[in-house]
Amino acid sequence: MKYIIAIIKPHKLEPVRDALAEVGINGMTVSEVQGYGRQRGQREIYRGAEYEVHFLPKIKIEVAVDDDVGDQVLEILQEAAKTGQIGDGKIFVLDINQVVRIRTGETGIEAL
Amino acid sequence: MKYIIAIIKPHKLEPVRDALAEVGINGMTVSEVQGYGRQRGQREIYRGAEYEVHFLPKIKIEVAVDDDVGDQVLEILQEAAKTGQIGDGKIFVLDINQVVRIRTGETGIEAL
Amino acid sequence: MKYIIAIIKPHKLEPVRDALAEVGINGMTVSEVQGYGRQRGQREIYRGAEYEVHFLPKIKIEVAVDDDVGDQVLEILQEAAKTGQIGDGKIFVLDINQVVRIRTGETGIEAL
Amino acid sequence: MKLNGKKLLVGAVTVSAVSSPALAVSADSAYIFNTLLFLIGGFLVMWMAAGFAMLEAGLVRTKNVAEICVKNVSLYAIACIMWMLMGYNLMYSGVDGGYFGQFFSLWSPDDTATLVEGAKVDPTGYSAGSDFFFQMVFVATTASIVSGTVAERIKLFPFLAFTVVLAGLIYPIQGAWKWGGGWLDAAGFQDFAGSTLVHSTGGWAALVGALILGPRLGRFSKDGRIKPMPGSSMPLATLGTFILWLGWFGFNGASQLALGSLGDAVSVSNIFVNTNMAAAGGAVSAMLVTKAVYKKVDLSMILNGALAGLVSITAEPLTPTPIIATAIGGVGGALVVFAVPFFDKLKIDDVVGAISVHLVCGIWGTLAVPLTNDAASLSIQLLGIGAIGIFVTISSAIAWFALKTTVGIRLDEEDEERGSDLAELGMEAYPEFGKGSQKF
Amino acid sequence: MKLNGKKLLVGAVTVSAVSSPALAVSADSAYIFNTLLFLIGGFLVMWMAAGFAMLEAGLVRTKNVAEICVKNVSLYAIACIMWMLMGYNLMYSGVDGGYFGQFFSLWSPDDTATLVEGAKVDPTGYSAGSDFFFQMVFVATTASIVSGTVAERIKLFPFLAFTVVLAGLIYPIQGAWKWGGGWLDAAGFQDFAGSTLVHSTGGWAALVGALILGPRLGRFSKDGRIKPMPGSSMPLATLGTFILWLGWFGFNGASQLALGSLGDAVSVSNIFVNTNMAAAGGAVSAMLVTKAVYKKVDLSMILNGALAGLVSITAEPLTPTPIIATAIGGVGGALVVFAVPFFDKLKIDDVVGAISVHLVCGIWGTLAVPLTNDAASLSIQLLGIGAIGIFVTISSAIAWFALKTTVGIRLDEEDEERGSDLAELGMEAYPEFGKGSQKF
Amino acid sequence: MKLNGKKLLVGAVTVSAVSSPALAVSADSAYIFNTLLFLIGGFLVMWMAAGFAMLEAGLVRTKNVAEICVKNVSLYAIACIMWMLMGYNLMYSGVDGGYFGQFFSLWSPDDTATLVEGAKVDPTGYSAGSDFFFQMVFVATTASIVSGTVAERIKLFPFLAFTVVLAGLIYPIQGAWKWGGGWLDAAGFQDFAGSTLVHSTGGWAALVGALILGPRLGRFSKDGRIKPMPGSSMPLATLGTFILWLGWFGFNGASQLALGSLGDAVSVSNIFVNTNMAAAGGAVSAMLVTKAVYKKVDLSMILNGALAGLVSITAEPLTPTPIIATAIGGVGGALVVFAVPFFDKLKIDDVVGAISVHLVCGIWGTLAVPLTNDAASLSIQLLGIGAIGIFVTISSAIAWFALKTTVGIRLDEEDEERGSDLAELGMEAYPEFGKGSQKF
C-alpha cells in the first residue's frame, strides 16, 4: 500500500476531497501546515518595521491507498489541486508496511 | 526501525500514552489533525443555513520504534485507542531508513 | 529520494531554514506538534491544583531531498538544531517512492 | 429627539408636571441636568462604536478581523469629523420645515447667550457642546451599520469614502427632515430615537452596498447551495452585543433630551425600562424561534435578536408599558430569525445580519409607534419610512456606483482569498492562532 | 437598599446634614438626583451581565464557550422578564414585615402621584421605573452566579428553567424578607447591597446545583486526583473581572438609594472608595497568598480575589474607613484561595469558582458588618445568613430535583465530550482556532 | 485639576456666568453636581485600567498574555492602595507652593465640615471621597503606561515593586508641584488633565525602564535588523483602545472639577467634544500617514494614533475650538507614526508603543497649550516638562537600578523564551489555541 502525502493550497481541499470521493477514496487525514518553496512568503509590516514571513499556509493531506489505485489517485490529486500558479504544492508517495483499523483490528487493504 | 503513525480519537491520547509508557515507549510526537472516513462529519447550523463539516478532530501520534517491538506496539495502540465505535482511526506502519538524535548525534536504535 | 522528518525545538526553525537554504534546499513543510520523550513536560498549576502537561511544543520539519544530499542535509539539520540540551529532538529518514509537483506534473528530482 | 413641543408622555398618561415653585428645579439646575443627560447619553452611545467593532470582529473570519477593526475605528473618527465639518449644521441649522439646513458650515460651540451676565436661562436648554456630542455619536452608529454588511470583500478606502458621504450628506439631510424640524416633522412623523432615521438609514445604505458589491466568493454556489462562513469568535460577538445593549440606554434614554423636570426624570426612567425589556424580549424570542425552527439554538441569532428588540423599540421607547415593550422587541427578535435566511435566499450577502436587524426591525419599530402613541398615524409613519428609504437608497446607490466605477470597491479575488488583513494591512489579527481561514 | 429610616452614616460618624434653606436642594432636584443615581447605578449593574459572560467564557474550555454566551445573554433576558412578570411585586409590594409580597402581579410604572399638578414631592423619592430598573439588574446578577458553577455539563433549557424559578420566586421571596421590608428587616438584619441577598443566594443555588449535577467527566479521577481543566481565554476572564469591578460601583453606590442631599453625596462617594479598596485588597491578597502557597501567582485566583473583595464589602460598603475596607476585601481574597481547592477536595466541581467567591465571601462580608456598623449584631447577621441559606438551599434543591427527574439536567456523556457548543448549538465558538478541546 | 482660581474658559471666550438668583443652582445642588461629576469621571477613568489591560494583552505575544493581565490587575490594585496609604496626602496636603505634601499619611475621608448642621456649603465643593476616587484612578493610569513598555521580559514582582514607588512617591511628588498647588502651579504651568503630570510621567518611567531592562531577546539582531513581534490579538487591542477613548471623557471632562454652574456645564461639554475630536484626528492622521509612508494601513498604529490624539489634547481640552482640537490630535497621531520606528532605531524596545504615545505626545500636548490658552507661556510649559522629566527620569532610574542590583528585574533567557506565563504563573493564556509563540 501507499502512503500519499500531498501539500496543497488551502482552498483546494474541497475540490480534492470531492474528486477523491468520486473514485471511492473516502478516508483521509488533513492538517494545517506551513510551506516554503519556490513560492516565498510575503512581506508584512508591523508598527513600521517590515519583515518577511517565510512560510505560507498550506494543507497537508495524508491518504493511504491500495497500490493499484495509487497512480490514479496521484493523477486525480494533481488535477484537482492544480491552479497552475506557483505554490501549488507537491505530492510524496511512501510505502506502507502495514495498516490496522483500530476499531476492528482488520489489517491490510481491509483496514482502509 | 518502524515509523508508526496512528490516527486516534482525541480523548484516547492519554490512555495510549500511558499504555505505551508501560512497555517502555517514552517518546512520541503528536499533533492535531482532522479526519474523514467512514465516520462522516457533523451537520452544523449557522444563521439559519445548515452545512456539513466533513472533518472531525483527531489526534495523530507518530512514534518510531525498534523493529522487534513493532508488533507489540501495534497491539497496545490498538487496544488502548479502541472504543469500538466508528471513527476509532487507523494505524499506519512505515519503514524507517535512519534515525538521528539531534542532541548527541547518536543514530539507530540508540537515538530513540 | 528521502523524506526527512525532523522534530526540533521551536526557536531552532529559523537557523535550520537558513542553514538548509545555504546548501540550496529551498523547500520544506513545517507544522506545530507536541513532543514527549526524555524531556518531560512541565508542572502547571491552575486554581490550586497542580498537574503535569506531558507534551512540549516542538516544530516538525518535513523535507524531501535527493538521495545523494541526504547525509549532508542530516548533518546540517543536526548541527543547526542542536542546543545540547535535552529535548533537542530527532531526525527520521524515510524512503520516498515517488514525488510529483502539482503545478507542472513533473516527477522525481525535478519536482523538488 | 429635537422635538419641538414634545408632550410629556409617561406610560400612556399625559400629565403636566408642575411642582410648587419652592420645590421646583431651578432653571440653571435644569440646564445642568439636561446637559448631563446628553453627556452621559453621549458617552454611552460613543461606546456603541466599540460594540459594533467587537460584534463585527466576532462575526467575520479570522483573515478579515484586523481590517474590520480598522474600519470601525476609522469610520467612527471620520463620522465625527464630517459631523463637525458639515453634518451638524446641515441637519440642524435653519431647516425650518424644509429639506436641509446649511451646507458646508463648520460647527463650533456657542453658548454665549446662556453665559452672559443676566441671561434668562431656559430650563429646557442645554449646552451646545453636549447636544453636538450626543448627535455626533448617532451618525457614527449609522455608519457602523454599513460596515458589518459589506465586510470581508470591500476595499478599505472606498468604504471610508462612502462613510464620508453618508456622514456628511445622506444622514444629515434625511435627519433634517424630522429631527432638524423639516417637512417630515411638520407632517407628524414620529421617530423618537431613530428606528428609521438612524437604523433604517444605515440598513438601506448597507443593503444597496451589498447589492452593488455582490456576495463573498463561494458564499452562494451555482447549484443554489448556501455556504455559511462562521464567525471567528463568538465571545467577541457576545461582548459586542452587550456593549450595544448598554449603549442603547444612552441612545434612547438621552433622546428624551431633558432631565430637568420630574416628568423628564420619569420619562427617562421608563425609557430605560422599555429599552431593556425590548432587548430581553428580542433575545428570548429569537432563542425560542431558532430552537423551534432549526432544532438548535443559534447564538448569533440570539445576539441579533437582542439587537432587533432594541432597534424595534427605538422609534417609541416611551409610551409603551413594559410588557408591550417586551412584545414589540419580541416581534423584532422573531422577524430577524426569518429575515436572515430570507436575504440569503435572495443571495444578498450580509456578513453580520445588519440589514435584518437594522432595516427590517427599524421599519417594524417605526410602524409600531401608533400602537401606543396616539400622536402617530400609520400613514404618516409609512410616508416617513418610504421617503427616507427612497432618498437613502438612491443617494447611496449613486455614491456606491460612483466609487465602483472610479476606484473600484471590491478586493480582487486573490486578495479576498487570502483575506483583507494580509491584502490591505499586511498583518494578521491573530498571528499565532489558526492559520486556515476556513473550516475544512 | 430599600431601608426605611436609614441613618446617615458617613465614615463612622453620624451627622445630620441640613443646609440652610436658601442653599438646600429643592425637592424636585433631589428627586431627579435620586432617579439619576438609580439610572446610572442601573446601567452599571446591567453591564455586569457582560462581565459574567466574559469571565465565564474565559474560564470554560473552548468547546463550551458559545453555550456559556447563550446562557448569559438569555438568563439576563429571562431574569428581566420574570422580574417584570412577578418578581418585583413579590419582593416589594405589601410585604409589611412578612414573608413575601404579591404573587403573580405584573409590574408597570406608576408615577402619577408624583406628576399630578400640585403634588408634594418627596425629596427622598425617585421614579418608579428607575427603581425597578436598578432592582432588576440585581436579580440578573444572582442568576449569573449560578451559570458559572454549573457550566460545561448542564443542558441549556433546564438551566434556563431554573433561572425562571430563581428570578421569579426564590430571589424575590428571600429578598422581601429584608429589602422588601419583611421580617428580617424588622429583626435588624443588615445587608447594604446584598452580600447575602444577592451573592450568597446565587452561591447557595449554585452549590446545590453543582451537588445535584455532579462534576464534569474526568474532573476527579477515581484515584483521588484532581484534573484541572484550564479556561480557554485568560484575557476574556480578566476583561470580565474589570467589567464586574466597574459595575460594582453601581451595585454598591446606588444602593445608597439617594443622591439628593449632601449626606447622600458624601455617602455614595465613600461607598465608591470602599468598594474600590476592597477589590484592590482582595486582588493583592489573593496574589500574595497564591505566591506563598503555590510558589506561582495564579491569574484566575487574582481575578477571583478581586471579586471576593467586592462581594465581601457589599454587605456594608459605607461605614468602614478605606483601610478597613481594604482589609475586609483582603480577607475575602485570601478566603477564596483556600476555598477553591477545598471545594475541589469535596469533589464539588465549580467551573469558575463562583461558590468560593459569592457564597463564602458573601457570608464573610455579612458577618463583617458589625465590625464597623453598630446597628448590626452578629447574632442577627447569623440569623439572616442562616434563614436565607436554608430557604434558598431547600427551594433550589426542589427546583433542581424536579428538573432532574422530569427533563433531565445533564448532557449525555458523548455530548459532554464533544462539547455543549456542538451538542446544543451545532456551532463552534472559535471555528478557526484550536480544534482539540483539551490540553494533551 | 485642583486649580485654584481657575478661570471660566469656554471656547476661547472668558465670561462670567451668574444667573439671576431665583434661577441659580443652590449651593447644595452644586455640591452634588460637582461630586457626581467626580464619581462619573472616576468610574470612567477606573475603566481605563481595563483598557490598558486589553490593549497590552492584544499587543504582546500569546506566551505573555496571562502575565500582562496579572500585571494590569495588580498594578491597579497596588496603585490604589499606595494612593490611600501615602500618595494622596503627599500630593495634596499642605504643599503650599512647595515640593510635596505630607509623607506617610494615611488618607481617610472627612466631610464633617460640610455635614455639620448649619454649615455654609461651598458651591465649588465636593465630597472628599469623590475627589480621592477621581485622583486615585489617575495614578493607576500612570502605572499602566509603564507595564506596556516593559512587557514580555520583566519579572512580575520587581515590576510591582516599581509600581509601589511610582504610585507612592514619584507620581505624587511631581503631581504636588502642579495640582497640589506647588511651585510649578505658582510659576503658571498649565496642564489641565495631565499630558505631562500623568502621561509624560508614565512615559519617562517607561523609557528609563526600557533602557535599563534592555530589549526582548532577538528583537534587534546584531546585523541591525529589527524583528517585529506581532501582537497576539488585534481585536483585544482595538477593544482596549475604545475603552481608553471612553474613559478619557472622564479623564478630561471631570478634570474641570465642577459641574455646579452653567459655565462648568458648558466647559465639560466642550471638553467632551474636544477630547473626542482629538482622538478622531489622531486616528485618521495615523491612518493616512501609515498608508502614505508604508503603503499599508497599520491597525496598531491607528490605535496608537487615537491614543496619541487623546494624550495630546489632555493638557488643554477646554480652550481649543473643535477643529483646532482635531488638528492637535492629528499632529499627535502623525508624531506617533514616526516615533515608533525612531525608538526601534535606537534599540529601545517598547512593546506597545507607550513611550511614543504617552511621552512624545504628552510633551507635544503640553507645548500646544499656549496655542489656545493665553494663560500659558511656552517657556513655563518647557520648564514644567523639563522639571518633571528630569525628576521622574532620575527617580525612576534610581528605583529601577535598585531593583536590578538587588532582586534583578529581568527574566532569565530560558524563561523569556518559553514565556512569562509558564515561567511565572505556570499557566497559559490560551491553552487550546496556537502553541507556538512566534510566527515562523
Ligand SMILES: Nc1ncnc2c1ncn2[C@@H]1O[C@H](COP(=O)(O)OP(=O)(O)O)[C@@H](O)[C@H]1O
Ligand atoms: N523539498 C520539499 N520538501 C517538503 N515540502 C516541500 C518541498 N518543496 C516544497 N514543499 C512544499 O510544497 C509547497 C509548494 O512548493 P513551491 O516550490 O512553493 O511551489 P511549486 O511546487 O508550485 O513549485 C511548499 O510551500 C512546501 O510546503
Ligand SMILES: Nc1ncnc2c1ncn2[C@@H]1O[C@H](COP(=O)(O)OP(=O)(O)O)[C@@H](O)[C@H]1O
Ligand atoms: N485512507 C485513509 N488514509 C488516511 N487516513 C485515513 C484513511 N481512512 C481513514 N483515515 C483516518 O482514520 C479516521 C477514522 O476512520 P473512519 O473510517 O472514520 O473510522 P473507522 O476506522 O473506525 O472505520 C479518519 O477520521 C481519518 O482521519
Ligand SMILES: Nc1ncnc2c1ncn2[C@@H]1O[C@H](COP(=O)(O)OP(=O)(O)O)[C@@H](O)[C@H]1O
Ligand atoms: N520514539 C519517538 N518517536 C517519535 N518522536 C519522538 C520519539 N522520541 C522522541 N520524539 C520526539 O523528539 C522530541 C525530543 O525527544 P527527547 O527524548 O525529549 O529529547 P532528546 O532527543 O534530546 O533525548 C520529543 O519531544 C518528541 O517530539
